[in-house]
Amino acid sequence: MKKQPHNLIEDSGEVNPLNSAMEIKLSPLGDSFAGLAEYSQKRKAGRPKKANPKIEVKLRISPEVLNAFKAMGKGWQTRMNEALKASLESA
Numbered sequence: 001m002k003k004q005p006h007n008l009i010e011d012s013g014e015v016n017p018l019n020s021a022m023e024i025k026l027s028p029l030g031d032s033f034a035g036l037a038e039y040s041q042k043r044k045a046g047r048p049k050k051a052n053p054k055i056e057v058k059l060r061i062s063p064e065v066l067n068a069f070k071a072m073g074k075g076w077q078t079r080m081n082e083a084l085k086a087s088l089e090s091a
């Protein structure tokens with residue numbers, strides 16, 4: 001024997017109120033998600049924030065300079081940053 005679906009919405013578009021049997025079936029679902037909002041606010045995804053993060057900029061550099069740093073291999077951006085820092089100290 002098939003269970004009859006609950007008729008929450010009538011053909012006229014009126015919404016029927018929930019009966020006590022339907023409320024009992026729905027209550028465990030509501031209870032299981034009660035702490036979800038609190039948990040999602042506590043948990044932060046990803047890496048911890050740095051105290052002094054780098055800033056992304058768009059910079060136009062001559063091809064010779066860029067190719068020279070890239071030819072040094074991986075970490076060319078870090079080496080370029082260190083070279084800029086060194087030029088500040090010597091200035």
